Amino acid sequence: xxxxxxxxxxxxxxxxxxxxxxxxxxxxxxxxxxxxxxxxxxxxxxxxxxxxxxxxxxxxxxxxxxxxxxxxxxxxxxxxxxxxxxxxxxxxxxxxxxxxxxxxxxxxxxxxx
Amino acid sequence: xxxxxxxxxxxxxxxxxxxxxxxxxxxxxxxxxxxxxxxxxxxxxxxxxxxxxxxxxxxxxxxxxxxxxxxxxxxxxxxxxxxxxxxxxxxxxxxxxxxxxxxxxxxxxxxxxxxxx
Numbered sequence: 035x036x037x038x039x040x041x042x043x044x045x046x047x048x049x050x051x052x053x054x055x056x057x058x059x060x061x062x063x064x065x066x067x068x069x070x071x072x073x074x075x076x077x078x079x080x081x082x083x084x085x086x087x088x089x090x091x092x093x094x095x096x097x098x099x100x101x102x103x104x105x106x107x108x109x110x111x112x113x114x115x116x117x118x119x120x121x122x123x124x125x126x127x128x129x130x131x132x133x134x135x136x137x138x139x140x141x142x143x144x145x146x147x
Numbered sequence: 148x149x150x151x152x153x154x155x156x157x158x159x160x161x162x163x164x165x166x167x168x169x170x171x172x173x174x175x176x177x178x179x180x181x182x183x184x185x186x187x188x189x190x191x192x193x194x195x196x197x198x199x200x201x202x203x204x205x206x207x208x209x210x211x212x213x214x215x216x217x218x219x220x221x222x223x224x225x226x227x228x229x230x231x232x233x234x235x236x237x238x239x240x241x242x243x244x245x246x247x248x249x250x251x252x253x254x255x256x257x258x259x260x261x262x263x264x
Binding site: 043068070076135139140 | 180182189191192237255256257
């Protein structure tokens, strides 16, 4: 079965600083990888996804992620964080065509002025 | 389009009571699923359905029942609520009927916050 590890439960960054959120996955084949964001009291919104092809994926709100097969990683990055980016971020892995998606435990991002 | 609609938004139950969490989508999606979200545990898949009349278990199915009689609706039933079922529940859908199945993104409802006393 697939699994996802997000090693950082909380991260605090200053507004304008760069951001990297870590994600490692475990799966025997090339997985389908996702990053979702959840604002307080809201459902999850897709930031970006990787299925195949270019390993650097661009998403919404200025986020990008890089798939590294050798490291089984799919880290999320943003060059300059805005206060509105404060939220919880979930990495997820999907298997097959039926969207059986497994989520990580999430990383809560705090942005300080 | 309303997207994925969950009702109710909040619910308080006593131990042993039963209830149904409603989920409806108007996007003609084949795939629907239920997740529960607990602090420090992320989202865990309870049950999912790949089409009307077809359901299957996820990671944490015990204590929950589902059915899929129509494409639009996927209710989640708690037959005898327990305090361990206190959680936030999310319904999600994806995939368009008639199109080749791909790993499209999940569309989430806004959640149901359930407390079992």
